[in-house]
Amino acid sequence: MYAQMVESTGKTVKTAAEMTPQEAAFQARIDAGEKIEPKDWMPDAYRKNLIRQISQHAHSEIVGQLPEGNWITRAPTLERKAILLAKVQDEAGHGLYLYCAAETLGISRDEMYDQLHSGRAKYSSIFNYPTLTWADMGAVGWLVDGAAIMNQVPLQRTSFGPYARAMVRVCKEESFHQRQGFDIMMKMANGSDAQKRMAQDALDRFWYPALMMFGPSDKDSVHSAQSMAWRIKMNSNDELRQKFVDQTAPQADYLGLTVPDENLKWNDEKGGYDFSQPDWDEFYQVLKGNGPCNRERLGARVKAWEDGAWVRDGLMAHAAKQDTHLAAE
Numbered sequence: 329m330y331a332q333m334v335e336s337t338g339k340t341v342k343t344a345a346e347m348t349p350q351e352a353a354f355q356a357r358i359d360a361g362e363k364i365e366p367k368d369w370m371p372d373a374y375r376k377n378l379i380r381q382i383s384q385h386a387h388s389e390i391v392g393q394l395p396e397g398n399w400i401t402r403a404p405t406l407e408r409k410a411i412l413l414a415k416v417q418d419e420a421g422h423g424l425y426l427y428c429a430a431e432t433l434g435i436s437r438d439e440m441y442d443q444l445h446s447g448r449a450k451y452s453s454i455f456n457y458p459t460l461t462w463a464d465m466g467a468v469g470w471l472v473d474g475a476a477i478m479n480q481v482p483l484q485r486t487s488f489g490p491y492a493r494a495m496v497r498v499c500k501e502e503s504f505h506q507r508q509g510f511d512i513m514m515k516m517a518n519g520s521d522a523q524k525r526m527a528q529d530a531l532d533r534f535w536y537p538a539l540m541m542f543g544p545s546d547k548d549s550v551h552s553a554q555s556m557a558w559r560i561k562m563n564s565n566d567e568l569r570q571k572f573v574d575q576t577a578p579q580a581d582y583l584g585l586t587v588p589d590e591n592l593k594w595n596d597e598k599g600g601y602d603f604s605q606p607d608w609d610e611f612y613q614v615l616k617g618n619g620p621c622n623r624e625r626l627g628a629r630v631k632a633w634e635d636g637a638w639v640r641d642g643l644m645a646h647a648a649k650q651d652t653h654l655a656a657e
């Protein structure tokens with residue numbers, strides 16, 4: 329797979345002969361499937377790349393609360409409200425484990441927040457799309473959490489110990505999220521005509537943005553070759569996108585819904601579906617900050633940070649007082 333990656337991206341990584349003895353020993357540990365722990369020696373580029381990926385992942389979890397948080401007060405029943413609340417709270421927890429995992433690499437939480445708030449760090453493109461109806465809660469759980477699991481299950485075997493371990497719990501919770509989304513879709517798809525139309529409309533709007541979650545096609549991926557050599561990433565973007573389509577298309581059939589792609593067709597020869605690529609221009613526009621909700625999402629995070637200043641100030645003042653007491657004892 330790695331050789332294919334080098335071929336399709338046109339990017340190469342250092343050969344054994346080009347590595348320093350320390351780099352070669354590090355690569356040998358990775359190739360042997362060993363976990364790298366925070367205090368172990370690691371190349372600067374490995375550290376930097378991991379901080380980038382883990383912090384972006386953490387930001388996605390945190391920003392990812394917003395589209396669903398939008399529906400907590402409008403959930404149709406008390407039970408649905410309780411489930412949605414629990415799910416959104418789980419996403420906050422995922423963000424926190426991931427920030428902790430990134431902190432072990434030597435970056436502070438404040439620096440990561442600053443990178444997010446100033447627009448220097450990315451978060452998943454999917455969260456820049458609006459959630460317009462209750463059916464969108466079903467589509468997000470089914471498709472967005474479904475795509476997240478597809479990407480995150482292999483990351484339980486990633487080379488960096490704290491990231492791999494965080495993924496174990498995250499994946500368990502994401503499976504529950506995916507099932508609750510599918511359950512909402514089942515109810516809607518088997519409900520009244522109006523509910524079925526809402527379910528179809530949600531699928532129509534979330535299908536291609538969900539495909540974009542796996543990142544650009546392999547030939548345009550900047551980091552894949554090196555990230556796969558270091559097992560920061562276990563699969564290529566296209567490989568996971570294909571798996572996601574293969575898993576999800578039959579689920580749409582089961583729901584009696586139509587995937588909005590007339591080219592979606594089972595291909596016996598390749599043992600998977602043929603499907604249309606998302607609009608990559610739209611993807612890059614969203615990455616540049618020009619998606620339907622980019623400003624709103626970032627604005628909400630910056631406001632939450634600013635509104636919380638008095639809490640942080642209070643905690644720091646309390647901690648300073650405790651220190652003075654301890655010093656006096």
Ligand code: BYC
Nearest residue numbers: 385388389392451452453476540541542543549550551552
């Ligand atoms: N959105 O070289 P590439 C979730 C960026 S949701 C935004 O292929 P890489 C959740 C990429 O960062 C999922 N940006 O990059 C679910 C890079 O830019 P930089 C969060 C994207 O890193 C429900 C550039 O494009 N999951 O958790 O090898 C509720 C070139 O791409 C996207 C993770 O983050 C995108 N879709 O591969 C709540 C999983 N795609 O950094 C929460 C961990 C690409 O050079 N991350 N870019 O400025 C990964 O597995 C990888 O980072 C990706 C991208 C597959 C996302």
